[in-house]
Amino acid sequence: MIPDHVEPTPAADIALALSDPHGHLFLGMAGYVLHIGKRHTLTGYDAEEVFGEALTRGLAVVDARRVPEFVQIDLAFAAPRDETPHAKAVRYAAAGARLANLPDIHGSYGGSRDYARMSQDRAKDYAGIVEKARATRGGHLWIGPYGSTLYYGDARHSGFDPEAIKIAALAGGLPVIDTRSMDPATACRLVCSAPQVAVNRDPDPNPDCLGYASLRAVADLFRRAGAEVLNIDLAEEV
Known part of the structure; x- marks a missing residue:
């Protein structure tokens, strides 16, 4: 359940996302979307701060910033209803997105030590x-x-x-x-x-x-x- 008041800090927001099996962070052409459960999201433009916090705390991340804009649009409109973060990650990874904290998907990064390496790779x-x-x-x-x-x-x-x-x-x-x-x-x-x-x-x-x-x-x-x-x-x- 989402509380009436959410502290405006990445740590508090990501803690809420981690408490739900559908919680994950998506990074795209227009900033980020932090999914807290199936129906609740937080959006913003300061992607690096929330991305670093998500990577460190173990939240699933789909980083689609390297995917061409028209492909991101196609993927967004083709999303099945009630898609799981895992299924979403697989779809975007096939288009070139980078993943983090999804260890069962080949090529996923994970942990705070990978933060610098992901930036270097990008x-x-x-x-x-x-x-x-x-x-x-x-x-x-x-x-x-x-x-x-x-x-x-x-x-x-x-x-x-x-x-x-x-x-x-x-x-x-x-x-x-x-x-x-x-x-x-x-x-x-x-x-x-x-x-x-x-x-x-x-x-x-x-x-x-x-x-x-x-x-x-x-x-x-x-x-x-x-x-x-x-x-x-x-x-x-x-």
């Missing part, structure tokens, strides 16, 4: 686009409280797997601006008032909030406001 999925971004003038990885965006060429890749893509970016020497350490109000004001990064184009001479400035200039603004800025000095800017 990082390999991003090596290709990190290389493209590294070859793009102004290419970089931006991380905020609700996910990440990697800028490359004339395109961008957004998602909710910031730790893995950050590992890949750092390994590839790609500039990273991680704003999660900033005061949220300050970050919001700066995002709205600062110029955009000129990616694959020339910076504007005197950019305002609607203009484009060099990656180095924008990174410096956010660094002085408390963001973590990495690999910027190693990046080659023309």
Whole structure:
């Protein structure tokens, strides 16, 4: 039975999920869904915190963030009524999802020691686009409280797997601006008032909030406001 009030902490939420045979954590293209029993769910975007807690505590995890979006949509609509977490895991694993704490399914990770290894393995999925971004003038990885965006060429890749893509970016020497350490109000004001990064184009001479400035200039603004800025000095800017 779900209590009237649920403490807003991953530990308390996952403890409830562990108390039910249908409890499990699903990570997808739009954040996470924590299933507490058959009919109760909690959703959010801070996937890494709840994922780490679930892995450590032994809750079943289906990580579908590497599965293409159109495949995730097909799998979601094809879900049988009252599907068990085990059956769901088997379906998603066949499409390329990673599993944790499901020891009877081949390839499942498990335990807190596997947390770093899973992040390292997921990082390999991003090596290709990190290389493209590294070859793009102004290419970089931006991380905020609700996910990440990697800028490359004339395109961008957004998602909710910031730790893995950050590992890949750092390994590839790609500039990273991680704003999660900033005061949220300050970050919001700066995002709205600062110029955009000129990616694959020339910076504007005197950019305002609607203009484009060099990656180095924008990174410096956010660094002085408390963001973590990495690999910027190693990046080659023309």
